[in-house]
Amino acid sequence: MLGFGALVDLSLAPLAPDAADRLARPLAGIAGAVITRHAGDMCVAQAADARPQPYDDDLPYRDADLVVAGVLRLDAQARLRDALAPGAPDALAGASDARLVALAFRRWHDRLAEHLLGDYAFVVWHRASGQLVAARDPLGNRQLFWARSGSLVAFGSSVELVRALPGVAGALDEVSIASILREGWIERAEGTALRDVHRVPAAHTLCLARDAAPVLRRHWEFPDPPPLRFAREDDYALRFNEVLDEVVADRLRGGGATVLLSGGMDSSSLAVAARRAAPESPLCALTMVNPTLAPSDDDHLSHEIARRLGIERETCDLEHVIPLSYLQDLPSLPAQPLDEPDLAALRLQTAAAARQAPLAFFGEDGDMLLHAPTLLGQLRTQSPVEVARAWLAYRRRAGHWPWIGLDWRRRLRRRSGDAPVRAWWVSSPADERRPRGAHRVRPQAVRALTSPQWDALFETLEPATTRSAVLYTFPFTDPRLLEVAFAIPPVPWCQEKTLLRRAMRDALPPAVLARPKTPQAGFLEARVAQWRAAGLADTPISPRVAPWVDVDAVRRVLREGAPYDVLDAWRVLQVDAWLAREETPRA
Numbered sequence: 344m345l346g347f348g349a350l351v352d353l354s355l356a357p358l359a360p361d362a363a364d365r366l367a368r369p370l371a372g373i374a375g376a377v378i379t380r381h382a383g384d385m386c387v388a389q390a391a392d393a394r395p396q397p398y399d400d401d402l403p404y405r406d407a408d409l410v411v412a413g414v415l416r417l418d419a420q421a422r423l424r425d426a427l428a429p430g431a432p433d434a435l436a437g438a439s440d441a442r443l444v445a446l447a448f449r450r451w452h453d454r455l456a457e458h459l460l461g462d463y464a465f466v467v468w469h470r471a472s473g474q475l476v477a478a479r480d481p482l483g484n485r486q487l488f489w490a491r492s493g494s495l496v497a498f499g500s501s502v503e504l505v506r507a508l509p510g511v512a513g514a515l516d517e518v519s520i521a522s523i524l525r526e527g528w529i530e531r532a533e534g535t536a537l538r539d540v541h542r543v544p545a546a547h548t549l550c551l552a553r554d555a556a557p558v559l560r561r562h563w564e565f566p567d568p569p570p571l572r573f574a575r576e577d578d579y580a581l582r583f584n585e586v587l588d589e590v591v592a593d594r595l596r597g598g599g600a601t602v603l604l605s606g607g608m609d610s611s612s613l614a615v616a617a618r619r620a621a622p623e624s625p626l627c628a629l630t631m632v633n634p635t636l637a638p639s640d641d642d643h644l645s646h647e648i649a650r651r652l653g654i655e656r657e658t659c660d661l662e663h664v665i666p667l668s669y670l671q672d673l674p675s676l677p678a679q680p681l682d683e684p685d686l687a688a689l690r691l692q693t694a695a696a697a698r699q700a701p702l703a704f705f706g707e708d709g710d711m712l713l714h715a716p717t718l719l720g721q722l723r724t725q726s727p728v729e730v731a732r733a734w735l736a737y738r739r740r741a742g743h744w745p746w747i748g749l750d751w752r753r754r755l756r757r758r759s760g761d762a763p764v765r766a767w768w769v770s771s772p773a774d775e776r777r778p779r780g781a782h783r784v785r786p787q788a789v790r791a792l793t794s795p796q797w798d799a800l801f802e803t804l805e806p807a808t809t810r811s812a813v814l815y816t817f818p819f820t821d822p823r824l825l826e827v828a829f830a831i832p833p834v835p836w837c838q839e840k841t842l843l844r845r846a847m848r849d850a851l852p853p854a855v856l857a858r859p860k861t862p863q864a865g866f867l868e869a870r871v872a873q874w875r876a877a878g879l880a881d882t883p884i885s886p887r888v889a890p891w892v893d894v895d896a897v898r899r900v901l902r903e904g905a906p907y908d909v910l911d912a913w914r915v916l917q918v919d920a921w922l923a924r925e926e927t928p929r930a
Contacts, residue, residue: 344399344414345375345806345814347389348504349466351475353553354494355384362386362507369503372675374697374812385468387412388504392701392812396597397439404441409448411441413465414485414500414814418593419823423447426458448476453550456562460823461593462816464543466498475551481563482820483545483797486805490540496551501807502678505540513925514538520680521771521891524914527682528799533559536679536921542798565782565789566822570724571830579831580846583824584619587612587846590821591704592620599625599700601813603692604656606644606855608843609706613818615850617704618652626654627699631692633662636873637866640854647852659695661688666874667882667913670920673927677808680921681799684913685870690809697813707800709819710860712828714788715746715837723784725832733834745834766911768896785829792820871906887922888915 348366352358363379367388370377375390380403387403389412398416417423417440424432427446435443440461447455448467455467456478464487466477477498479487489498492510499505506513516538519529529535532544543549546563573579594600595617602614617626630645642658649656669675669687683689696703721730737745782789802808804815818824828837836842844856874880880902884894892915900912 344402345373345390345392345812346370346500346504347387347402347412347414348497348499348507349385349387349403349412349468350508351466351468351496351498352384352494353473353475353496353551355470355473356494357383358386359509363388365507366497366499366504369499369501369507369678369807372810373806374810375806382410384470385410390806394598394701394812396701398597401439401441404439404445406442406445408469408471409445410468410470411444411448411465412468412498413444413463413487415440415444415463415465416461416594416596417443417459417463418461418590418821420593423458423460452476453548453560454562456548460821462814464500473553476548477543477551478548478562479543479545481546481822482792482817483801484815484817484820486798486802487543488535488540489543489549491551491557492539494553501802501805502535502537502540503807506537511537511539515925517771517890520918521769523680523682524771524888524891524918525766525769526795527911527914528795530795532795532798545793545797563822565785565792566826566829567783568826568830570832571827572832576845579836579842580848583827583842583846584616586823586827587616587818588620590818590823591616594702594704594816594818595621595624597702599627600702600704601627601629601696601699602654602704603696603706604628604630604645604648605706606639606641606648607706607858607860608840608847608851608855609709609819610704611645611648611851611855612709612843612847613704613706614648614652614654615847616818618654619850625700626652628654628656629692629696629699629703630656630658632658632660633866634660636662636869640858644852644855644858648855651850651852655699657695657699659692661685661691662873664688664691665877665879666870667879667916670916673920673924675810676921676924677802679802680914680918681803681808682914682917683803684910684917686803686808689803690811693804693809693811693813697811701813703813703815705804705815705817706819707817708792709840709843711788711791712819712824713837713840713842714785714791716785716787716833720784720786721833729832730834733832737835737838740835741838745838766914768893768900768912769891770893771891788829867906867910871909874909875902882916884915885919885923888919891918 363381363386367377367379370390373390375392377390380387404411424435453476462484463480464485486500488502488505490505490508490511497505497508519534519536522530533541548560548562550558604610628649664687666684897912897915900908
C-alpha cells in the first residue's frame with residue numbers, strides 16, 4: 344500500500360455513511376487506486392499501487408471480530424511462521440502479510456510487534472475486546488499518525504488523513520513549528536505541526552481502549568549482541584553478505600526495484616546484493632546528476648557498476664530545478680512543513696524511480712551501520728590485549744592508526760566560540776529535546792539512527808509527499824544487519840567501511856572500492872547562487888511567521904547571508920507558504 348487511513352468508533356457505534364469518502368479524499372493526490380471499506384464502527388481507505396504487490400494482499404484484512412489495516416511488509420517470515428505455528432509452519436506458507444499480523448495479534452495481543460520485522464505501520468481493531476492496537480517498525484520506515492475525539496480514533500500514514508476525523512481542529516502546535524524553524528525537524532517524537540494530531544514513534548506500539556488512557560510502549564531496542572569472532576578474516580565478509588542478501592531478498596518479494604545508484608560504496612553494494620539475492624527480479628538503476636553545479640564521477644562510475652551487473656540505468660538531471668520552486672503550488676505542499684528546499688527535484692527523482700519499479704532502494708545509512716565506536720566502546724567488548732593487537736595490525740596494514748573517537752578540532756572550535764551559530768533569528772523557545780538512544784558499545788551510531796532527522800526524511804519520501812507510486816526502503820537500517828555490525832570487531836571492520844569493501848571486492852570496480860567518502864564540494868553554494876540569480880532572495884515574508892522569527896533578520900540572511908545560513912532561512916519561506924495553505928478553506 345502507498346498510504347492508508349482508518350477511522351474507528353471505540354463505542355462500537357456505526358460511523359457516518361460518508362466517513363470512508365472523507366477519509367479517501369487526501370489519498371487522491373497519490374498515484375494509484377483508492378479503495379474504501381466501511382463496516383459499522385470502522386472504515387478504511389487505502390491507496391494501492393496499480394502494480395499488485397504480494398504484501399498488499401488481503402488489506403484491509405477481516406477475520407471475524409478483527410480487522411487489520413495499514414502499510415506493511417513483513418520480513419523473516421519463515422521465523423515468524425515457525426513462532427506462530429510451532430511444529431507446523433508449512434500450514435502458514437501461503438498466508439498473506441496481513442493475515443500473519445492478525446495471527447500474531449491473536450497469539451501475542453498488544454505484544455505482537457515484538458515478534459515482527461519489516462517496514463510497517465498498521466492498526467489492529469479487535470471489536471470483541473474493544474482494543475485498538477497500532478505499531479510502527481523498528482526504524483520508522485513507514486509513517487503512522489493518529490488523533491482522538493471522544494470515542495472516535497483516526498489513524499493514517501499522513502497528517503492529512505488523520506484530519507478527516509470530526510472534531511480534529513487545525514490548531515497549530517507552536518512549539519513544533521518553532522522546532523522546524525530552528526532545527527529543520529520536530530524534536531518531540533510524538534509531535535506534529537498540529538496540536539490535535541500525534542505521531543506514533545518508531546519502534547513503538549500504541550494501545551487504545553474506550554475508557555482507558557492511551558498506552559505507548561517501545562517494542563524494539565537496538566541490539567547488543569555477544570561478540571562475533573571468526574578464525575578466518577574472509578568469514579566476516581561472508582557472514583555480512585549472507586545477511587545482506589537475506590535483507591534485500593525480503594524486500595524484493597514484490598518483484599522489481601529501482602536502486603538509487605551513485606558511484607559510492609553504499610548504493611552500489613545494494614545493487615550487487617539485489618542482483619545476487621534475486622537474479623530473476625527486474626532491477627533498474629537511477630543516478631541523479633548535477634553536471635555543472637556539482638560535477639562528480641558518479642555518472643561514469645554508476646554506469647560502470649550497472650554495466651557490470653547487467654542492469655538498465657537512467658540518469659535524472661536535477662540542476663535546472665530551482666530550490667523552493669515547489670512553494671508556488673500551495674495545494675501540493677506537504678501535510679505539515681518539511682525542511683526540503685529541493686522537494687520539486689525530489690519529486691522528479693521519485694517519479695523517475697516509480698516509472699521503473701514500485702520499490703526504491705536507498706543507501707542510507709551505511710555510514711552509521713559501520714560507524715566505528717570509540718576506544719572506550721571497544722574496551723567494553725574486547726580485552727585491552729585484543730584491542731592492542733587489532734590496533735597494531737591495522738597500523739601495519741593501513742599505514743595509520745584507527746579512529747580513536749576524539750574530534751579535537753570540533754571541540755576546540757566550540758570552546759573558543761568559533762563554532763557556527765545556526766538559525767539565530769528564531770525567537771521562540773527551544774523544543775524539548777527527544778531522548779537519544781543510549782547504547783553500551785555503539786552509542787554514536789544509535790544516537791544518529793534515533794535522530795529526529797529520520798522522521799523528517801521518511802515523511803519526505805512518503806507517497807503522500809512525493810505524489811508518486813513508489814515506496815523507499817533502507818536495507819542498511821535493517822535490525823538483522825545491525826545485529827551483525829554491532830557484534831563484529833570494530834577494528835578493522837568498522838574503519839573506513841573495511842567490511843563493506845571486503846564483502847564487495849569481487850563484485851565492484853576497483854575505482855569504487857577505493858573511493859573515499861566524497862561530499863559534493865560547492866554544491867550548496869551553487870544552489871544558493873542559482874536561487875538568488877532567479878531573483879528569489881526578495882521573496883516576500885508574511886507576518887504569519889512573526890511569532891517565531893525575526894522577519895527583518897531573515898530577509899537580510901536571504902539576501903546577503905552565507906550559504907549555510909541561507910539554507911536555514913529557507914525554512915522560514917517553507918513554513919510561511921504552509922501557513923498560507925492552512926488559511927485556505929478546506930473542502
